[in-house]
Amino acid sequence: MLYKLDTETGQIIIDKAVIRRIVAECLGVFEGKVRLANYKGQSRGMVSKISGIDDSGLITVAKSQTGIEIRINITIRFGTSINRVTDQLIADIKENVFKLAGVEVSGVTILIVGIMSKKLVRRNIEVKG
Numbered sequence: 001m002l003y004k005l006d007t008e009t010g011q012i013i014i015d016k017a018v019i020r021r022i023v024a025e026c027l028g029v030f031e032g033k034v035r036l037a038n039y040k041g042q043s044r045g046m047v048s049k050i051s052g053i054d055d056s057g058l059i060t061v062a063k064s065q066t067g068i069e070i071r072i073n074i075t076i077r078f079g080t081s082i083n084r085v086t087d088q089l090i091a092d093i094k095e096n097v098f099k100l101a102g103v104e105v106s107g108v109t110i111l112i113v114g115i116m117s118k119k120l121v122r123r124n125i126e127v128k129g
Contacts, residue, residue, distance in 0.1 A: 002063055003103050014101050020059040022100055023070060026092040033077040034085055037113050067106035068097075074110060078117040082125065086110050090129035 003014040027034055036058045060071040070093060076085060094105045112125040 002061065002068065003101070014103060016061045018101060019061045019068065019070070019097060019103070022096050023059050023061075023072060023093050026089060026096055027074075029088070029092065030080075030085065033080045034089070035075050035116070037073045037075045064106050067104035069107045069109070070097075070105060071109040071111070073113045075114040075116050075120065076112055078115050078121075082112060082127075086112075086127040086129070090127070094129075 002016045002019065003012075005012040024036065027036060038058055058073060062069045062071075076082060089110060090108045093108050097103055097105050108129050110127045110129075112123055112127070114123055115121045
């Protein structure tokens with residue numbers, strides 16, 4: 001359980017899995033140019049899409065004093081603007097989590113662990129927002 005609110009009619013409980021799912025949906029805007037990855041740069045790729053395996057477990061969500069902290073590792077296709085992708089992703093995550101779950105996001109950390117071309121080129125670029 002991440003967030004709990006008591007109301008007159010009952011309790012509202014939001015789990016970390018809900019936030020992870022919202023963040024994973026934000027990546028869909030980039031149409032395959034951005035993929036979730038583990039810290040080694042490995043993404044689950046086509047097999048997870050075909051079999052329906054949820055890769056939102058690669059997203060870290062933690063509670064802080066001022067809201068929630070979200071950390072994701074991604075790989076970006078070569079030729080894609082890192083600045084544009086990270087700025088849009090941070091803005092989309094903050095907006096969608098607040099709009100859909102009503103939880104304030106105090107920080108988003110995006111770690112770019114690799115650049116995809118013919119081979120994966122390892123990188124370690126951290127962007128906070």
